[in-house]
Amino acid sequence: MKQKNLVLTFVLAIAVLPLFASNPSDKALSTKAVELVFPELPYAYNALEPTIDAKTMEIHYSKHHKAYYNNFLAAIKETPAANLDLKSIFAEISKQPIAVRNNGGGYYNHNLFWENMTAAKTAPSASLKAAIEKDFGSFDKFKEEFSGAAKKQFGSGWAWLVLGKDGKLFVSSTPNQDNPLMDVVEKKGTPLLALDVWEHAYYLKYQNLRADYVDNFWNIVNWDVVSKRFENK
Ligand code: MN3
Secondary structure, eight states: OOOHHHHHHHHHHHHHHHSOOOOOHHHHTBBBBGGGGOOSSSSOOTTTTTTTTTTHHHHHIIIIIHHHHHHHHHHHTGGGGGGBBBBHHHTTTTOOHHHHHHHHHHHHHHEEEEEOOOOSSOOOOHHHHHHHHHHHHHHHHHHHHHHHHHHHHSSSSSEEEEEOTTTEEEEEEEETOOOOSEEEESSSSEEEEEEOSSSSGHHHHHTTHHHHHHHHHHHOOHHHHHHHHHOOO
């Protein structure tokens, strides 16, 4: 290869690499349960204000999320599943005690959630945008469907944008701490975007107005991360 081409290849590789580097939440899936770590919040507690207030973020991360993590490790240690990776555990979660399902989901779902939010202005990659337009008709229709799923989820749960095994995107919601990687869930696939609609996620600021919280969520979606999750699949 001529030196000029070599340099060009190198420059291109550097430019493209961040797109393929995996998110910490991906790493969590391939880590043995006993070796899982409690992740750092990728920003300050007040970073997502005014959409999410600092007090909610602090309690949500340092109390709720931490408790899921601690309770998951307590539930799984000294069981054969302690040496399985999280992805394998989710794939057969129906065989696990309910404490493993609730706390394992609670641990992982929040990892995804923190990561797919940011104060920065971001936009979906060209390929994710094209896939959304193809599978939902338009970007607005996707937003409408996702917001609808988040607002209508009865009680505690999550709304998801998911990449199905057939390569198509779909929107779903799950109760409690279930997620699309679990065998108990009707519509399975790879989660790309997660929204927590438990009251603990919004009640201090929004009280009963979950719909306002959901509508404001669009201001803080980290499309760089969502695009990366999509490109890596
Ligand atoms: Mn939560």
